[in-house]
Amino acid sequence: MPRTLRITTRNATFQQWQALLGNRNKRHQAGEFLVQGVRPVSLAVEHGWEIRALLTSDAPGMSKWARELIETSGAPRVLLAADLMAELGEKDDETPELLAVVGMPADDPTRISVRPKLLVVVFDRPTTPGNVGTLIRSADAFGAAGVIVTGHAADPYDPRAVRASTGSLFALPVVRLPSHREVVAWAGALGVPVQIVGTDERGPVDIAEHDLTGPTVLAVGNETHGLSTAWREACDQMVRIPITGAASSLNAASAATVALYEAARQRRPG
Template structure:
């Protein structure tokens, strides 16, 4: 049934329902408990819908500011089997994280399951592991790069920043909805999964003191790239699990690369090699 036939919840005060959605912005525990997160922005919302993610609620302004919905927003509100809520503009502004203007539309989207089965496997496997990242923006940036260079998925290990934090979702510019992202508690789960695969992947880590340059190492086979915490690098457990530690040659006064940047370099080199330019 079109969304227009469904009842619209109208919210003009910071009631319990509003507070529940507001908590999704800042409280990881409540996101996990509710099994949902808040998505802001035209592109991320559009990609979530296109890729078949479950949209539980669509939130829009109640029009008291004189603004109507665009054709894009109207089609989503009327076409998706999701709850519909009209909020006062100032409440939309709070949920949108913008001071100057209330967003036209926000989506409350169901969290996917953290299952390795979501990651497609095979001879072309390319997975990036981010070990204990602390910054949501870096998580989103890494997911964006992994998507851009055709990775099979991203795995977040350990006590880490949440890929469903609004800052991470924004930094991914929608790539979060096009690439499997799986969270696990430790490296052990990743190793067990990798060893059970028919096409066993090599596991390479990145480190400024690695024993081989990334450009000289063969990345054409199934590969897991492990990138460490922004401050401390890879854990000792991950270092022991890696088949090889690779370094990215850098010059200038920089002592190291940002974790997401380092992952991007290795991803690019992997694509270059797999395109048949190894040694070019």
């Protein structure tokens, strides 16, 4: 069994974990983040992420799932007072049974596996953590090899993003890069021709009319302003998603989901 530490007061260690919830700088200085929820915690362990600590409540009783996860992960176990666990769990109605402190991987695009039909999604300067998590979830669902977040953007390791991804953050590489330049350089060095396709409501080509079957980087813009001018210039083609009704545009994560579905549809055998 892994070693166990007990915390019953808001000591320095607890305060450090509490800061991971709402302080982006603290997360990145420590190189770790807090994971909430049965599925996200399970997937973090299953996919071999660095589990720095598993936090459990000192309340009596423990499920089979929690016992097995503690035993198989080999991570240090921390027993927290129930009120402290509830605080870190951020739910008013229940105390979580298990939380995980997880190390961040490097922001290195070589973590993304190069496949014959490579599909990578870029989210440029997203402002909402929930949208980042939703896009990651969709990318996982429709077979993308990875997600790249560029520019000054919402943090993929924000608890709201992690929850919205429902654990998909741990199933495929998510990399943060400063700008389009690093993405273009990475794509150009892969040794295969990669097209960069941007989405825009005023794009000249309907997305269903554009060939997405080859190696593709699919770029989606900021929720308010769309893709930056630099990103538009870097794209080989801009495509639109036709919509009707009173809506003026789609939510960025929704647009990415539609585009990912279209790419998956075109790539379907037969």
